[in-house]
Amino acid sequence: MATVDDGAAANSGSKTAGASESGAGRYGRPPAKCSRVDLALRALLFAVTLSALVVLATSKQTVMVPVVLRPPLVFAPVAAKFTHSPALIYLLAALCATCLYSLLSAVSSLRFLSGSASSAKTIFLLLLLDALCAGVMASATGAAAAVAWLGLKGNSHTRWNKICNTYGDFCRHIGSSTALALVSSVLLLLLAFLNAYTLYRRSR
Amino acid sequence: MESRLKPAGFSGNFEHSSRRGYMGSAAVLPAAGAAKARPPVDPCCVALRVFVLAATLAAAVVMAANRQTTTVQVAGAGAVPPLKVTVTAKWTYSSAFVYFVVANAMVFAFCAGALVACRSRSAVVPVMVGDLVALALLFSAVGASAQFGLLGERGNSHVRWSKVCDVYSRFCEHAMAAVAVSLIAAFADLILLMLTILTIHKASSYY
Numbered sequence: 001m002a003t004v005d006d007g008a009a010a011n012s013g014s015k016t017a018g019a020s021e022s023g024a025g026r027y028g029r030p031p032a033k034c035s036r037v038d039l040a041l042r043a044l045l046f047a048v049t050l051s052a053l054v055v056l057a058t059s060k061q062t063v064m065v066p067v068v069l070r071p072p073l074v075f076a077p078v079a080a081k082f083t084h085s086p087a088l089i090y091l092l093a094a095l096c097a098t099c100l101y102s103l104l105s106a107v108s109s110l111r112f113l114s115g116s117a118s119s120a121k122t123i124f125l126l127l128l129l130d131a132l133c134a135g136v137m138a139s140a141t142g143a144a145a146a147v148a149w150l151g152l153k154g155n156s157h158t159r160w161n162k163i164c165n166t167y168g169d170f171c172r173h174i175g176s177s178t179a180l181a182l183v184s185s186v187l188l189l190l191l192a193f194l195n196a197y198t199l200y201r202r203s204r
Numbered sequence: 205m206e207s208r209l210k211p212a213g214f215s216g217n218f219e220h221s222s223r224r225g226y227m228g229s230a231a232v233l234p235a236a237g238a239a240k241a242r243p244p245v246d247p248c249c250v251a252l253r254v255f256v257l258a259a260t261l262a263a264a265v266v267m268a269a270n271r272q273t274t275t276v277q278v279a280g281a282g283a284v285p286p287l288k289v290t291v292t293a294k295w296t297y298s299s300a301f302v303y304f305v306v307a308n309a310m311v312f313a314f315c316a317g318a319l320v321a322c323r324s325r326s327a328v329v330p331v332m333v334g335d336l337v338a339l340a341l342l343f344s345a346v347g348a349s350a351q352f353g354l355l356g357e358r359g360n361s362h363v364r365w366s367k368v369c370d371v372y373s374r375f376c377e378h379a380m381a382a383v384a385v386s387l388i389a390a391f392a393d394l395i396l397l398m399l400t401i402l403t404i405h406k407a408s409s410y411y
Contacts (some may be wrong), residue, residue: 014220024213063270080362080363084362084363085362086351086354087351087354089345090347106407121405122406124401124405127401131339131401132394133393135340135390138339138340138342138343138344138347139346141344141347142245142343142344142347142348142351143348145322145344146299146347146348146351146352147355149299150352150355151363153299155297155298156366157293157298158356158368158400159296160355160363160366161363161365164406183342185344187321189336189337191335192336194331196332196333196336196401197402199401199405200329200404202220
């Protein structure tokens with residue numbers, strides 16, 4: 001397998017000269033360097049989505065809030081959970097789906113590396129699913145970022161008060177989870193670029 | 205070795221004769237000489253692109269022109285009579301809506317550029333990369349403003365954010381219409397991207 005690196009790179013480069021050196025040349029495996037980067041990105045995606053999931057799922061904070069504002073102040077514990085906002089539930093679902101998808105696609109990427117099965121069809125399917133996942137993650141990130149921004153800054157025009165001065169810990173969890181979700185959508189875009197480039201290079 | 209040094213994706217000289225073998229009857233071109241420089245343009249892709257162009261423009265304009273002024277009655281305390289207050293809702297009051305308008309305008313500008321550039325073969329990869337970025341932008345903008353709209357429609361009792369759409373009903377309807385149109389545009393962009401990928405896939409599989 002040591003020669004695969006050079007051989008595959010040269011093979012993909014000289015695709016225009018010789019249409020196919022062998023039977024496998026037409027559906028030749030993608031360059032090993034590309035598929036290694038692909039595998040590394042998918043592993044990174046899995047790590048990022050998993051940590052975002054954990055951070056989001058553990059974001060629960062209970063603070064004592066005065067419920068009666070007259071002199072005998074009565075305090076009651078009020079909890080902030082991510083299930084209180086539909087946007088955060090959507091983020092959780094999207095992160096779950098992406099985490100699962102990154103695991104499954106890493107398996108197919110591993111099969112590229114071992115060279116047992118690599119067809120243009122697999123790359124094509126992975127590319128389609130990458131684009132779809134990127135769309136889902138982008139919308140989830142947008143929704144979660146909007147609610148996190150409202151929590152951080154509030155909106156004076158609609159008289160929605162900010163909550164991050166009360167639930168600081170909760171807000172940090174939500175913010176970190178949203179940032180990790182943003183990283184994972186960027187990773188999905190990069191994966192789509194990489195696969196598209198691999199597929200495009202074969203078409204020459 | 206020199207073929208490796210050449211930038212693989214961006215050189216304009218494409219082998220069209222090899223593709224025409226597969227495309228067969230689909231690639232009947234009026235001028236055979238022009239076929240080398242001008243690839244066949246898929247009318248479906250152009251139609252989708254024009255649709256995305258129109259939809260993002262409509263969404264951005266509807267959202268940016270969205271403005272409602274109403275009078276609400278503020279209950280007076282004690283002897284003070286109830287007070288009528290004029291309040292205005294504008295798209296600039298919400299950061300999510302500002303992002304929405306900016307993202308839609310950017311996708312509109314990109315689509316106009318891509319429509320101009322779609323005749324040249326060397327633009328395939330840049331247009332596809334731009335499509336991916338436009339997809340992410342549109343989806344995140346739709347997510348953010350739909351979330352804001354949902355909060356306005358229902359409020360959130362846990363953090364005591366009251367709903368505002370009972371006051372600004374027309375504003376909310378317009379905003380929701382803009383979000384829906386933009387969502388359709390995002391899905392059209394996704395289909396466009398998949399068609400582009402399918403074209404490349406066919407070109408790579410059937411030599």
